[in-house]
Amino acid sequence: MATTLRAGTRQAAGGQKRRSRGRGARRPNWLAGVAGWLWLVIVIVPIYWIVITSFKTQSNYFTTNPFAPPTAPTLDNYRVVIEADFARYFVNSAIVALGAVVPAVLVSFMAAYAIVRGGDQWLLRSVNSLFLMGLAIPLQAAIIPIYLIIIRLHLYDTLLAIILPSIAFAIPLSVLVLSNFIRDVPKELFDSMRVDGASEWVTLWKLAFPLTRPALVTVSIYSGLAIWNGFLLPLILIQSPTQRTLPLALWTFQGQYSINVPAVLASVVLTTLPILILYVVGRRQLLSGLTAGFGK
Amino acid sequence: MTTLAPPAAPGTRRTTSTGGRSGSVAWMALPALLVFIAFGVVPLLGVLFLSFTSWDGIGVIKPTGLVSWRAVLADPGLLHALWVTFVIMALSWLVQTPASLLLGVFLAGHQRYREFLAVLFFIPLLLSSAAIAITYKALLDPNFGLGAGLHIPLLVQDWLGEARLAMGVIIFVVSWQFIPFHTLIYQGAVRQIPRSMYEAAQLDGAGRVRMFFRITLPQLKYTIITSSTLMVVGSLVFFDLIFVLTEGGPGDATRNLALDMYKRGFQANLMGQASAIAVILVLVALALALLLRRIGGGSSSTSQLEGV
Numbered sequence: 001m002a003t004t005l006r007a008g009t010r011q012a013a014g015g016q017k018r019r020s021r022g023r024g025a026r027r028p029n030w031l032a033g034v035a036g037w038l039w040l041v042i043v044i045v046p047i048y049w050i051v052i053t054s055f056k057t058q059s060n061y062f063t064t065n066p067f068a069p070p071t072a073p074t075l076d077n078y079r080v081v082i083e084a085d086f087a088r089y090f091v092n093s094a095i096v097a098l099g100a101v102v103p104a105v106l107v108s109f110m111a112a113y114a115i116v117r118g119g120d121q122w123l124l125r126s127v128n129s130l131f132l133m134g135l136a137i138p139l140q141a142a143i144i145p146i147y148l149i150i151i152r153l154h155l156y157d158t159l160l161a162i163i164l165p166s167i168a169f170a171i172p173l174s175v176l177v178l179s180n181f182i183r184d185v186p187k188e189l190f191d192s193m194r195v196d197g198a199s200e201w202v203t204l205w206k207l208a209f210p211l212t213r214p215a216l217v218t219v220s221i222y223s224g225l226a227i228w229n230g231f232l233l234p235l236i237l238i239q240s241p242t243q244r245t246l247p248l249a250l251w252t253f254q255g256q257y258s259i260n261v262p263a264v265l266a267s268v269v270l271t272t273l274p275i276l277i278l279y280v281v282g283r284r285q286l287l288s289g290l291t292a293g294f295g296k
Numbered sequence: 297m298t299t300l301a302p303p304a305a306p307g308t309r310r311t312t313s314t315g316g317r318s319g320s321v322a323w324m325a326l327p328a329l330l331v332f333i334a335f336g337v338v339p340l341l342g343v344l345f346l347s348f349t350s351w352d353g354i355g356v357i358k359p360t361g362l363v364s365w366r367a368v369l370a371d372p373g374l375l376h377a378l379w380v381t382f383v384i385m386a387l388s389w390l391v392q393t394p395a396s397l398l399l400g401v402f403l404a405g406h407q408r409y410r411e412f413l414a415v416l417f418f419i420p421l422l423l424s425s426a427a428i429a430i431t432y433k434a435l436l437d438p439n440f441g442l443g444a445g446l447h448i449p450l451l452v453q454d455w456l457g458e459a460r461l462a463m464g465v466i467i468f469v470v471s472w473q474f475i476p477f478h479t480l481i482y483q484g485a486v487r488q489i490p491r492s493m494y495e496a497a498q499l500d501g502a503g504r505v506r507m508f509f510r511i512t513l514p515q516l517k518y519t520i521i522t523s524s525t526l527m528v529v530g531s532l533v534f535f536d537l538i539f540v541l542t543e544g545g546p547g548d549a550t551r552n553l554a555l556d557m558y559k560r561g562f563q564a565n566l567m568g569q570a571s572a573i574a575v576i577l578v579l580v581a582l583a584l585a586l587l588l589r590r591i592g593g594g595s596s597s598t599s600q601l602e603g604v
Contacts, residue, residue, distance in 0.1 A: 114323075251540055264434055
């Protein structure tokens with residue numbers, strides 16, 4: 001097939017139309033090609049620089065060509081980062097991400113189920129519209145009252161302070177994606193559950209949950225990554241160093257070590273590593289999770 | 297397509313199938329609703345309330361009527377922040393849309409090497425805004441950064457210390473961060489265009505350029521609207537990146553609305569004024585969303601969010 005395609009390409013490029021039954025337009029698209037390779041360079045150069053520099057000593061960094069690999073690779077920078085308590089920040093970030101994503105996805109799933117199954121009730125319709133409105137309004141605009149509420153709840157400077165608003169922020173999109181997915185479940189399956197005498201609660205977990213799994217993974221990845229990388233909520237709701245999450249720690253670390261570029265870049269590599277591993281393991285799921293509901 | 301206008305079409309059938317028992321599902325929406333009201337709706341209404349008060353973030357909240365609003369509206373800083381927000385929105389849209397479109401078309405091909413390139417293309421998606429900003433800050437440092445290391449005078453500029461350059465850097469870094477996301481959306485959409493359309497066009501002797509403008513672009517109409525909506529509304533709340541990269545500087549050259557809100561509230565302790573800015577932010581976002589919907593000619597906001 002590859003050969004036919006290529007033959008088709010040459011044909012098409014020659015401006016012929018007779019034998020162009022090769023599947024679709026397969027002539028070279030120079031503009032897109034140039035854009036593609038250019039983008040590769042734009043992405044790779046900074047990434048390459050981050051990685052090699054993180055293995056250089058500080059003096060090595062100042063004396064050698066920035067793009068040359070380190071003459072004497074060192075792990076010292078990583079030691080500095082780890083000694084700066086990054087293991088704790090990692091745990092904090094993991095607690096916040098899991099603590100927000102799991103409840104957010106579960107309550108969104110239940111709400112989506114209710115909206116699909118009882119969608120003709122005005123109550124559920126208005127709940128749905130409320131969530132949809134949450135998609136159009138940037139919730140970041142609400143941080144000042146959130147700060148006030150968190151203080152009044154005596155949650156300031158705790159991880160729970162980040163978790164609760166993160167759940168709320170994740171709900172609108174999760175409900176939208178999940179309800180679209182549940183809507184595609186064939187009605188006959190629901191009917192047969194009903195005939196078997198299953199309650200809605202049982203149907204929710206026994207039928208809808210397994211069938212919705214791909215969408216559940218999608219929304220978990222989308223909100224999980226947003227929360228893992230979140231900066232604004234920790235910035236305003238966390239004060240003590242021990243409660244920092246990774247992005248916040250990265251920022252303060254950079255403030256303290258701004259001259260030690262290799263160490264700063266090592267902290268960037270270390271904090272990105274968990275996501276990078278996820279990317280290597282489940283690239284397709286991660287990417288489809290990222291466009292949750294936006295593209296198809 | 298417009299899965300979002302849900303209860304209307306399949307509603308009639310569902311009424312009969314769920315019948316009177318549908319009451320038993322409503323409570324399932326309750327947990328999500330409560331959390332969303334507590335940390336979404338109440339704060340959004342609260343911000344309107346707080347904009348009519350004076351509060352330093354610690355002490356008592358004093359209702360002061362229009363004092364905060366007057367201060368904000370009389371401050372030329374507001375117009376400037378609106379302008380900066382608009383410039384970032386427009387320029388980042390202008391850079392990102394053609395680039396993502398081209399890259400999406402490029403990656404929609406199924407050739408091996410393109411699939412390999414795709415793995416690398418999307419790496420910026422994985423990094424946090426803070427990490428990206430920190431990296432570029434180090435990379436562009438006039439004394440310790442790339443330019444100094446390579447001894448290329450052209451690269452040795454005070455990138456973040458000069459208003460125009462700093463704005464350029466922000467547009468570049470924003471694009472670096474978000475082009476992969478939009479490329480991903482376009483890639484998916486291009487792959488959904490029926491091949492038969494291209495085959496028919498080819499039979500008619502249409503060239504690539506013509507096929508792009510006659511088939512690809514019109515077919516991507518809703519995707520372009522989706523992507524643009526996300527870009528525009530998203531650019532309103534760019535905070536992390538600018539905060540770490542320039543902190544709104546030099547001076548206030550890159551101080552957009554979101555940064556203005558943060559600085560007034562959490563650095564100058566003028567929560568009332570910051571809340572007024574937040575209200576303006578919400579109004580601008582809603583106006584833009586409505587405008588884009590008008591342009592798209594879509595009937596429901598969901599069909600746009602849904603893409604194709």
